[in-house]
Amino acid sequence: MAQERRNNGGVTVFDVAEHAGVSIATVSRALSGTRSMSEGLRTRVQDSARTLGYQVNLVGRALRQKKTSTLGLIIPDLENPFFSSLAQRISRRFGESEVDVLIASADNDKAQEKRAVQSFLGRQVDALVMIPTDEVESEEALLLASEYVPTIQFDRQVPHLPIPYIGCDNAAGMDLVGAYLETSVDTSSQPVILVGGGESSSSGRERSSEFLTAQSPVLHLEGSFSFSWGQKAAKQILKRGFQTATIVTGADVIALGVISWLTSAGHKIPDDFRVIGFDDVGVAQLSHPTLTTVRQPVEEMTEAIKTLMQEATGSPAPTSQRFAPELIVRASG
Amino acid sequence: MAQERRNNGGVTVFDVAEHAGVSIATVSRALSGTRSMSEGLRTRVQDSARTLGYQVNLVGRALRQKKTSTLGLIIPDLENPFFSSLAQRISRRFGESEVDVLIASADNDKAQEKRAVQSFLGRQVDALVMIPTDEVESEEALLLASEYVPTIQFDRQVPHLPIPYIGCDNAAGMDLVGAYLETSVDTSSQPVILVGGGESSSSGRERSSEFLTAQSPVLHLEGSFSFSWGQKAAKQILKRGFQTATIVTGADVIALGVISWLTSAGHKIPDDFRVIGFDDVGVAQLSHPTLTTVRQPVEEMTEAIKTLMQEATGSPAPTSQRFAPELIVRASG
DNA sequence: TTGTAGGCGTTATCAT
DNA sequence: ATGATAACGCCTACAA
Numbered sequence: 001m002a003q004e005r006r007n008n009g010g011v012t013v014f015d016v017a018e019h020a021g022v023s024i025a026t027v028s029r030a031l032s033g034t035r036s037m038s039e040g041l042r043t044r045v046q047d048s049a050r051t052l053g054y055q056v057n058l059v060g061r062a063l064r065q066k067k068t069s070t071l072g073l074i075i076p077d078l079e080n081p082f083f084s085s086l087a088q089r090i091s092r093r094f095g096e097s098e099v100d101v102l103i104a105s106a107d108n109d110k111a112q113e114k115r116a117v118q119s120f121l122g123r124q125v126d127a128l129v130m131i132p133t134d135e136v137e138s139e140e141a142l143l144l145a146s147e148y149v150p151t152i153q154f155d156r157q158v159p160h161l162p163i164p165y166i167g168c169d170n171a172a173g174m175d176l177v178g179a180y181l182e183t184s185v186d187t188s189s190q191p192v193i194l195v196g197g198g199e200s201s202s203s204g205r206e207r208s209s210e211f212l213t214a215q216s217p218v219l220h221l222e223g224s225f226s227f228s229w230g231q232k233a234a235k236q237i238l239k240r241g242f243q244t245a246t247i248v249t250g251a252d253v254i255a256l257g258v259i260s261w262l263t264s265a266g267h268k269i270p271d272d273f274r275v276i277g278f279d280d281v282g283v284a285q286l287s288h289p290t291l292t293t294v295r296q297p298v299e300e301m302t303e304a305i306k307t308l309m310q311e312a313t314g315s316p317a318p319t320s321q322r323f324a325p326e327l328i329v330r331a332s333g
Numbered sequence: 334m335a336q337e338r339r340n341n342g343g344v345t346v347f348d349v350a351e352h353a354g355v356s357i358a359t360v361s362r363a364l365s366g367t368r369s370m371s372e373g374l375r376t377r378v379q380d381s382a383r384t385l386g387y388q389v390n391l392v393g394r395a396l397r398q399k400k401t402s403t404l405g406l407i408i409p410d411l412e413n414p415f416f417s418s419l420a421q422r423i424s425r426r427f428g429e430s431e432v433d434v435l436i437a438s439a440d441n442d443k444a445q446e447k448r449a450v451q452s453f454l455g456r457q458v459d460a461l462v463m464i465p466t467d468e469v470e471s472e473e474a475l476l477l478a479s480e481y482v483p484t485i486q487f488d489r490q491v492p493h494l495p496i497p498y499i500g501c502d503n504a505a506g507m508d509l510v511g512a513y514l515e516t517s518v519d520t521s522s523q524p525v526i527l528v529g530g531g532e533s534s535s536s537g538r539e540r541s542s543e544f545l546t547a548q549s550p551v552l553h554l555e556g557s558f559s560f561s562w563g564q565k566a567a568k569q570i571l572k573r574g575f576q577t578a579t580i581v582t583g584a585d586v587i588a589l590g591v592i593s594w595l596t597s598a599g600h601k602i603p604d605d606f607r608v609i610g611f612d613d614v615g616v617a618q619l620s621h622p623t624l625t626t627v628r629q630p631v632e633e634m635t636e637a638i639k640t641l642m643q644e645a646t647g648s649p650a651p652t653s654q655r656f657a658p659e660l661i662v663r664a665s666g
Numbered sequence: 667t668t669g670t671a672g673g674c675g676t677t678a679t680c681a682t
Numbered sequence: 683a684t685g686a687t688a689a690c691g692c693c694t695a696c697a698a
Contacts, residue, residue: 010481012691023669028693037667055481058455059395060691063674068392077421079615084417088410091438095445100452103436105424112428119433122391123456148343148388227619257619263596264621282412286560286590288597345675356685361677370683393675396690 011054020048031056062124071101071309072120074113076133076156078105080225080253082279083131086155086298090129093302099126106133114141121148127309131155135202152305155296157202157320165320166304170203171210173294173325177248177276178214180327190246190274192217195233195258197225197250207250207278217248225250230257238265244272246333252277252284252293259287259332274333289331297323344387353381364389395457404434404642405453407446409466409489411438413558413586415612416464419488419631423462426635432459439466447474454481460642464488468535485638488629490535490653498653499637503536504543506627506658510581510609511547513660523579523607525550528566528591530558530583540583540611550581558583563590571598577605579666585610585617585626592620592665607666622664630656 013024020027022045029035030045031054048054062068071094075083091101104120106113113133120128127150132138139158145151146163157165181187194217197204208222221236223229230249234257237245249255255277262273269275269289277284277293284291300323308321346357353360355378362368363378364387381387395401404427408416424434437453439446446466453461460483465471472491478484479496490498514520527550530537541555554569556562563586570578571594582588588610595606602608602622610617610626617624633656641654 010691013693014691024692025669025694026667029668032693034693035667041667053480055451055454057457057691058452059392059401059457060674061693062392063396063676063690064692064694066674078411078417078424079414079421081412081414081417084411084414087436088412088438088440091411092440095440095448101437103420103438104434105421105436107421107425107428115428118388119391121388124390124392147386227616231619260619260621283560286564286593288593343675346677347675357675358677358685358687359683362684365677367677368683374683390675393690394677396674396692397676397678399690 010057011052012057013054015052016045016049016054019052020045066124067126068124069099070123070125071099072116072123072125072128073101073103074106074116074120074128074130075103076106076113076131077108077225081281081283082225082252085282086131089298090302090305093306097306108133110134110137110141113138114144117141117145121145125149127151129154129305132158132201134200135159135205136200150309152308154301154305155203159202164308166301166308167203167322168296168301168325169322170206170325172322173278173296173327174207174210175214176294176325176327178211180329181215181246181248184329185246185274185333187246190244191242193219193237193242193245193247194221195230195247195249195254196220196222197229197254198222201225204250211248215248218245223254225253227253227257227260230254230259231261232257234258234261234265238262246274246276248276250278252279252281252291255291255293255332256283256287259289259291269332276333280328284328285330287332292330292333293328295326295328297325343390344385345390346387348385349378349382349387352385353378399457400459401457402432403456403458404432405449405456405458405461406434406436407439407449407453407461407463408436409439409446409464410441410558414614414616415558415585418615419464422631423635423638426639430639441466443467443470443474446471447477450474450478454478458482460484462487462638465491465534467533468492468538469533483642485641487634487638488536492535497641498655499634499641500536500655501629501634501658502655503539503658505655506611506629506660507540507543508547509627509658509660510611511544513609513662514548514579514581517662518579518607518666520579523577524575526552526570526575526578526580527554528563528580528582528587529553529555530562530587531555534558537583544581548581551578556587558586560586560590560593563587563592564594565590567591567594567598571595575606579607579609581609583611585612585614585624588624588626588665589616589620592622592624602665609666613661617661618663620665625663625666626661628659628661630658 013027016027017024030042078084094101104116128145129152153165196208199205221233277291280293280295346360350357350360363375427434437449461478462485486498529541532538554566610624613626613628
């Protein structure tokens with residue numbers, strides 16, 4: 001007969017077992033469907049569970065199984081639409097499998113980021129996907145994470161770390177922009193200006209430095225990945241007397257900030273100023289004018305996480321992957 | 334002496350106990366600092382833990398303590414900047430305490446939302462904060478959640494449910510808009526149009542219906558809380574021949590979509606069309622023109638979650654709270 | 667096919 | 683002040 005055990009709060013397998021007149025082992029098997037058993041018994045157990053309002057305690061299961069079917073995702077800044085969109089899409093993709101995605105925001109802060117790592121590690125997540133906040137300062141958190149659990153750097157990376165990285169080929173993306181400028185833009189009448197997202201993340205650094213190897217912008221400004229930086233940069237550009245230019249930016253949010261400032265100052269886009277973004281966030285095709293940009297192949301990149309995750313069990317040394325971006329020519333440039 | 338027990342994977346209290354030459358009870362006490370003990374011993378244990386790379390297993394702790402120091406947060410749509418910003422701010426606020434905030438996206442889908450609830454319940458979160466996806470369809474998920482754990486509806490609510498709600502006074506917000514129109518806008522030359530966010534959420538419904546009780550817009554359109562709906566609505570407005578109007582919207586994202594469409598069609602704001610938003614998202618003060626809008630007191634609302642959470646233990650019937658919004662007059666209207 | 671029993675890692679109770 | 687031990691809820695050999 002069912003072993004006796006009384007508990008205070010919630011309904012447990014013991015309660016269900018008692019109610020259905022079976023052992024707890026049978027309850028477990030009936031509910032997880034992990035083993036064959038007589039159909040009548042199974043439905044009886046399931047009925048008991050439903051009647052009692054039984055909800056499996058994943059904490060108990062995790063402790064026993066030493067796995068949680070959970071993926072931890074750490075985002076540097078949820079206010080950045082590219083990142084929050086990424087979070088949504090990763091979440092959606094893994095929801096198709098039986099994996100729960102838990103999201104934590106690092107809030108652009110090294111300490112918060114480390115704390116999020118420790119929280120996820122303590123919760124025994126099966127894997128960790130992290131967009132590092134800073135190219136240097138995130139190293140400690142990444143190393144800590146990778147010591148305990150399969151870890152992937154996504155979109156940005158801390159270089160020279162033995163931790164797999166999945167991102168887009170930023171250099172190739174900027175080459176596409178360069179080639180486009182050479183073939184389709186009169187850069188003598190509309191001189192090139194580069195507005196980067198800053199050197200503190202790999203994506204920002206890679207994009208800017210690659211562009212600089214092939215092109216020679218008449219002006220080069222570096223800031224951060226934000227709308228307000230784009231506005232500030234545009235202000236500086238006007239202050240320096242530019243009446244026309246081709247403005248290449250390190251991200252769509254920056255480009256949108258640039259456009260916002262220039263149009264409100266009465267300038268025409270793309271007639272006076274051309275503006276080119278990077279990422280292809282959702283609003284890029286809705287803004288006015290629509291944004292010419294480099295699209296990151298987010299679907300493929302997300303799929304790669306899944307693949308890498310499955311290989312992670314017992315694979316020798318998972319390697320990094322870079323995916324080829326694509327130039328989307330719209331109205332702004 | 335320390336009891337013997339070997340484990341496969343990680344470092345446990347037993348390993349630390351052995352290394353420090355104490356019992357596991359002492360290890361637990363030394364690390365959690367929950368009880369007084371000789372200072373020398375405590376540091377010795379802490380040193381051992383550090384040396385061995387011990388990381389507390391929160392799953393084990395949760396099982397024993399029957400609490401997780403975790404707050405579950407379910408967001409309908411991370412692509413909506415108001416929601417992702419909310420997630421960031423709630424996360425930040427609770428990070429100050431020792432509470433971890435875990436975020437899940439419902440992706441505007443009833444099934445995903447319910448799944449998120451079950452996941453959080455199974456993980457034994459101490460409390461759940463939920464922005465319901467739909468005013469009707471979210472009822473089941475909410476009731477399920479509240480049956481097991483203190484639950485709060487935030488920003489939106491399913492009416493007539495015995496589940497506390499924290500939000501802003503949407504009706505009062507729209508009254509502010511109405512009063513502003515009456516005192517400061519010539520609505521005879523710029524007739525009023527209402528562009529709502531749809532009737533499927535309480536916030537959308539409350540805002541539109543309140544506005545309609547006091548004002549009589551010449552046109553009333555309902556859609557969803559998105560940038561693209563704002564554009565579509567603007568398109569319809571122009572199609573109907575309006576050359577000028579005061580457009581009151583149900584949310585900033587909608588207002589921004591409206592502005593984007595109108596300006597690209599060559600109209601001036603606020604000279605031709607005035608546009609008023611609701612929420613006061615971050616970009617509202619950065620857009621061009623800057624957005625006149627109703628600010629939700631997000632800080633206070635977030636604080637209220639914390640307070641309600643603390644009362645939740647043993648309180649009789651936690652009540653709903655609505656916070657007074659504020660009209661922010663900027664350039665667009 | 668079904669039941670018994672042990673253990674996952676931690677903390678709290680009870681001795682000492 | 684410290685140590686031994688039971689218990690949290692679950693799953694899974696192993697036994698029947």
